[in-house]
Amino acid sequence: MKSSVIILGGGVAGMSAAHELAERGYKVTVFEKQPELPGGKARSIPVKAFTSPNHKHLPGEHGFRFFPGFYRHIIDTMERIPMTDDADHKKNTADNLVEAPKMMLTRVGKEPIQLPTGFPDGPEDIRLIIDAIFNTDTGLKPGESKVILSKLWQLMTSSRARRFGEYEHIGWWDFCEADL
Ligand SMILES: Cc1cc2nc3c(=O)[nH]c(=O)nc-3n(C[C@H](O)[C@H](O)[C@H](O)COP(=O)(O)OP(=O)(O)OC[C@H]3O[C@@H](n4cnc5c(N)ncnc54)[C@H](O)[C@@H]3O)c2cc1C
Structure with missing residues (x-):
């Protein structure tokens, strides 16, 4: 029987480890000490100042986000994370990346x-x-x-x-x- 694993920290490192282990059949629980959204330094930061009854918070970012082509691992991980709001279930998170020439x-x-x-x-x-x-x-x-x-x-x-x-x-x- 596969073991259960706990991971401390829901940043990119902890979430990537959780993803790899879950794919291999481990039961994984991630503990994150911050009360905000998971993701650590890579998390989105909703901008509440611009909220209206008909709109969600604007998705602010910690900083710029770029993934050079030689960042193979994170892009590989993104390709294995399905996009939840894709009705056809064909797209993955890496499909959100836009090439910047x-x-x-x-x-x-x-x-x-x-x-x-x-x-x-x-x-x-x-x-x-x-x-x-x-x-x-x-x-x-x-x-x-x-x-x-x-x-x-x-x-x-x-x-x-x-x-x-x-x-x-x-x-x-x-x-x-x-x-x-
Ligand atoms: C402004 C900015 C821009 C960046 N831009 C890019 C970019 O464009 N491209 C790129 O590839 N990288 C970028 N980076 C770097 C990238 O975001 C970080 O390298 C990455 O997010 C770090 O992930 P991590 O999981 O190692 O650490 P963290 O993101 O720091 O995650 C650690 C998590 O562990 C939690 N934690 C700590 N102690 C405990 C505990 N005892 N119990 C439970 N939880 C705990 C923390 O709250 C945190 O959520 C950027 C970073 C910044 C700050």
């Missing part, structure tokens, strides 16, 4: 910096990168911009085999020659 870093009193989120995929992406490095007040010194560009050029002109077979095993600090 560009990102914007906003700054107080300065122009925002826009960059592609993935490997440059054409002239528009390259323009964005060059614009970010040369035409934006990034605080980078000329020598530093040169290093970034040469590293980008190296990445862009390397084959997939080299990127995954070789660069994947070099730390970011070493790849950037950050100590030089």
Whole structure:
């Protein structure tokens, strides 16, 4: 007979562990010390100020939410959580994710910096990168911009085999020659 398990903490870690164990047939109980919604730092925070009799609380968030493609585990977990309000029971939580091909870093009193989120995929992406490095007040010194560009050029002109077979095993600090 499978054991019962208790988990302390209903954040992403506790809930993921609970999900994995429940799928394997364990009886799981999650204890969460906060009285609010479960989810820990990743929970939604309803904004009660905008509630009206006909509307639910607005779903506020703790902060921005992004899941880069290399966050394999959480996306895998989301794909195994059915979307409860889907009448056909075909959709899962990962179906709520929206691909973001560009990102914007906003700054107080300065122009925002826009960059592609993935490997440059054409002239528009390259323009964005060059614009970010040369035409934006990034605080980078000329020598530093040169290093970034040469590293980008190296990445862009390397084959997939080299990127995954070789660069994947070099730390970011070493790849950037950050100590030089
Ligand atoms: C503003 C912000 C933005 C973020 N954005 C992203 C993002 O975009 N993408 C991303 O991947 N990550 C993001 N993160 C990080 C991510 O939210 C956290 O790494 C993750 O939620 C941590 O989960 P956790 O379960 O380890 O811890 P927590 O979320 O801290 O959960 C721990 C839970 O345990 C409970 N607890 C503690 N002690 C006890 C006890 N004794 N008994 C019972 N319960 C207990 C706590 O109340 C809490 O609910 C963000 C974090 C913040 C704060």
